[in-house]
Amino acid sequence: MQQSGAAGGRGCALLPLLGVLFFQVDGHVRGYVGEKIKLKCTFKSTSSVTDKLTIDWTYRTPGSSRTESIFHYQSFQYPTTAGTFRDRISWVGDVYKGDASISISNPTIKDNGTFSCAVKNPPDVHHNIPVTELTVTERGFGTMLSSVALLSILVFLPSAVVVVLLLVRMARKSAGLKKRSKSGYKKSSIEVSDDTDQEEGDDCMARLCVRCAECLDSDYEETY
Numbered sequence: 001m002q003q004s005g006a007a008g009g010r011g012c013a014l015l016p017l018l019g020v021l022f023f024q025v026d027g028h029v030r031g032y033v034g035e036k037i038k039l040k041c042t043f044k045s046t047s048s049v050t051d052k053l054t055i056d057w058t059y060r061t062p063g064s065s066r067t068e069s070i071f072h073y074q075s076f077q078y079p080t081t082a083g084t085f086r087d088r089i090s091w092v093g094d095v096y097k098g099d100a101s102i103s104i105s106n107p108t109i110k111d112n113g114t115f116s117c118a119v120k121n122p123p124d125v126h127h128n129i130p131v132t133e134l135t136v137t138e139r140g141f142g143t144m145l146s147s148v149a150l151l152s153i154l155v156f157l158p159s160a161v162v163v164v165l166l167l168v169r170m171a172r173k174s175a176g177l178k179k180r181s182k183s184g185y186k187k188s189s190i191e192v193s194d195d196t197d198q199e200e201g202d203d204c205m206a207r208l209c210v211r212c213a214e215c216l217d218s219d220y221e222e223t224y
Contacts (some may be wrong), residue, residue: 021045024115025130032139037107038092039132041117042102045124051075053121055093055100059085061112067116071102084110107136 022044031037039057060066065158070085072078077091079102088106093099100119104111115132 017076021119021124021126023117023119023126023130025132028133028135029130031104031107031134031136033108033136034106037104037134037136039104039115039117039120039134041093041099041102041130041132043119043121045098045121047124049095053095053119055095056118057089057118058116058118060116060176062113070115107134109136109138111136128130143195145164157218163182166195207210 024040024042026040029037041055041057045053047141051074053074055071056069057071058067059070060068068083068085070080071082071089071091073091073093073095079089080086085167088104090103090105093101094106100117108121111213112135113133117132118129119126144145188220
């Protein structure tokens with residue numbers, strides 16, 4: 001998942017040492033609706049990879065014994081052009097690296113089931129074909145909430161820092177004015193000019209705070 005999916009335990013089929021293929025797949029993969037899922041399948045062969053090597057991925061729905069071919073490879077990839085997986089299966093493997101993995105785009109809950117990866121590289125043989133159980137679910141409210149919270153922190157934190165600095169500056173200015181008024185102190189023309197510049201700066205920071213708050217509101221609206 002950018003594997004939009006999380007892998008569970010691994011299944012491995014080890015075969016007798018007579019022209020063998022070693023397989024390894026994810027025994028269970030969990031994914032989310034609409035997020036691309038990768039189904040891993042790796043192999044090791046005692047023979048060199050040739051154009052006779054074939055890879056076949058099949059799918060079986062829960063509680064059914066009927067299997068559906070969804071991908072075939074022999075020198076080139078041939079994803080299915082029919083059925084529920086039409087235009088959604090992509091080749092992400094590399095036979096020369098022992099990788100026979102595929103990915104599923106725009107998965108739905110209806111894609112839940114058992115996927116099998118079968119590799120043949122004559123004269124090597126295999127017996128047990130490893131399988132992967134796929135579970136696709138909707139993302140929970142907690143996951144969505146955490147994303148919104150992170151976005152809020154990223155937007156709100158700079159605004160909060162600006163507000164705190166503005167309040168501290170205003171407090172210092174207020175304390176200085178009170179102290180001067182008690183001592184009968186009169187401002188010079190230069191100090192009056194500085195105060196004017198300071199007020200303009202405070203007004204600018206206030207406008208910045210308002211702008212940050214508007215950005216925060218717009219981010220919330222886009223999120224929902």
